[in-house]
Amino acid sequence: xxxxxxxxxxxSVQEGRISILNCDxxxxxxxxxxxxxxxxxxxxxxxxxxSSIKDKNEDGRFTVFLNKSAKHLSxxxxxxxxxxxxxxxxxxxxxxxxxxxxxxTKLNVKP
Amino acid sequence: DTAVSQTxxxxxxxxxxxKSIKCEQNLGHDTMYWYKQDSKKFLKIxxxxxxxxxxxxxxxxNRFSPxxxxxAHLNLHxxxxxxxxxxxxxxxxxxxxxxxxxxxGQGTRLTVV
Numbered sequence: 001x002x003x004x005x006x007x008x009x010x011x012s013v014q015e016g017r018i019s020i021l022n023c024d025x026x027x028x029x030x031x032x033x034x035x036x037x038x039x040x041x042x043x044x045x046x047x048x049x050x051s052s053i054k055d056k057n058e059d060g061r062f063t064v065f066l067n068k069s070a071k072h073l074s075x076x077x078x079x080x081x082x083x084x085x086x087x088x089x090x091x092x093x094x095x096x097x098x099x100x101x102x103x104x105t106k107l108n109v110k111p
Numbered sequence: 112d113t114a115v116s117q118t119x120x121x122x123x124x125x126x127x128x129x130k131s132i133k134c135e136q137n138l139g140h141d142t143m144y145w146y147k148q149d150s151k152k153f154l155k156i157x158x159x160x161x162x163x164x165x166x167x168x169x170x171x172x173n174r175f176s177p178x179x180x181x182x183a184h185l186n187l188h189x190x191x192x193x194x195x196x197x198x199x200x201x202x203x204x205x206x207x208x209x210x211x212x213x214x215x216g217q218g219t220r221l222t223v224v
Contacts, residue, residue, distance in 0.1 A: 002153060032211050043115070043201055043215030044154070089154065096209045097142060097167055101154035 003027045004092050006102035013109050019077040021105050023090030026071065030092040030100075035064060035075045038087045038104070047088070048075070080109045114138050117202050117216035124192055125224055132187045132219045134202030140214070141207045142166075143185040145177060148199040148218070160185055161208040192223045 004025045013019045021035075031052045036044035050057040050064045050073070057064050063076045077084055090102040115136045124130050136143065144167075145157040158177045159167035165177070174190040189196060199220050203213040 034211060036215075041217065043203070043217050045215070046212045049211055091154075093211060097144075097159045097161070097205075099156060099213070101146075103152040 002100075002102075003030075003094070004090055004100045004102040006088075006090055006105050008105050009103070010106040010108070013080045013107065015082055015109055015111050016079045019075075019080045019084065019107055019109065021075040021077075021088050021090075021107065023073045023075075023102055024071060025073075025092050025100075027092070027094055027100075028068075028071065030094050032093040033064070033066060033073050034091045034093075034099075035062075036089045036091060036101075037084075038089060044089055077107075080107075082109050082111050085109045115202055115204055115214050115216040117200075117219050119219060120217065121220050121222075123222045123224060126192055126194060128192050129188070129190045130192060130221070131189070132200055132202075132221070134185050134187070134216055136183055136202075136204040136214070138204060138206075138214060139183075140204035141182060142205045143179065143182070144203040144205075144213065145185065145187050146201040146203060146215075148201060150198070154201065158185075158187075166208065189221075192221075194223050197221055197223045 034049040035047040038044040066073045087104040089104045142161045144159045146154045160179045163179045176188045179185045199218045202216040205213045
């Protein structure tokens with residue numbers, strides 16, 4: 001029933017290395033994908049997005065890759081910093097104003 | 112100067128009670144949402160309003176009723192609370208209908224005992 005899945009509940013990475021967070025989806029009609037970052041006791045905050053007509057979008061240390069044939073997207077953080085430690089949610093737009101979220105991946109960046 | 116604020120942050124109540132969660136945004140956005148984060152951590156959309164008009168109403172029990180007195184406010188009223196309603200509820204807003212990026216409140220943790 002869940003159309004957006006993040007199969008890794010947690011990820012631990014050393015500071016300075018690359019963090020790769022993955023997300024899979026089932027609905028080929030999704031036209032926009034987003035990543036949100038969430039700290040404890042706060043709401044999610046928007047990080048980066050990508051349209052379905054692109055396969056890559058970069059913003060500073062953050063890059064999102066989209067593989068439509070595999071229905072897979074990933075978020076790369078290079079280099080990872082301790083302040084990046086948070087829960088990352090993947091989301092997909094399936095209609096005007098209708099967004100589907102994954103269950104999140106908790107990233108821990110070790111100093 | 113919080114952009115999207117929800118009150119209360121925590122709410123503990125007994126089964127059968129009626130409770131409300133308030134949400135206000137000072138961003139001048141047209142669109143507001145309510146999401147529920149369930150025990151499996153998925154964020155699921157419940158309602159979306161655009162300029163006080165309901166545009167998304169997911170399969171949510173009719174014990175849940177959103178109310179938008181103006182486009183800066185979207186409150187969530189829940190009647191006859193059940194144990195399964197325990198969750199974190201997030202309010203969010205976006206500049207206009209169809210816009211992709213949403214701004215979230217800090218969440219309201221509802222516990223029904």
